[in-house]
Amino acid sequence: xxxxVESGGGLVPAGGSLRLSCVASGRALSTYALGWFRQAPGKxxxxxxxIGWIGGTIHYADFVKGRFTISRDNAKNTVYLQMNSLTPEDxxxxxxxxxxxxxxxxxxxxxxxxGQGTQVTVSS
Numbered sequence: 001x002x003x004x005v006e007s008g009g010g011l012v013p014a015g016g017s018l019r020l021s022c023v024a025s026g027r028a029l030s031t032y033a034l035g036w037f038r039q040a041p042g043k044x045x046x047x048x049x050x051i052g053w054i055g056g057t058i059h060y061a062d063f064v065k066g067r068f069t070i071s072r073d074n075a076k077n078t079v080y081l082q083m084n085s086l087t088p089e090d091x092x093x094x095x096x097x098x099x100x101x102x103x104x105x106x107x108x109x110x111x112x113x114x115g116q117g118t119q120v121t122v123s124s
Contacts, residue, residue: 002113009118022096038092050104093117
């Protein structure tokens, strides 16, 4: 079992940046695929980005449009989401997820381990 704890959320103005972090405990993340998802009020949870074991395979949602970057530091058991050029539409609770699969996955049902989420609010 992997325990995931997100941090780095907050309130930023439109056009600003945030860097989310997700630290894992209980297992080494080096053999886990990692993902970021988000859920806005009244909406379903949506895929944001995912990264495979070594980091060479990465997927992004279309709405990211080059604004977000996912990365991982296996030595620190941490996955990051750098978010730039934020808009009010990015306001949501952001969750990290992990699963013992090699390749990154876009569907939330593929992930067995989830963090508690961190709130991101972008003001207009």
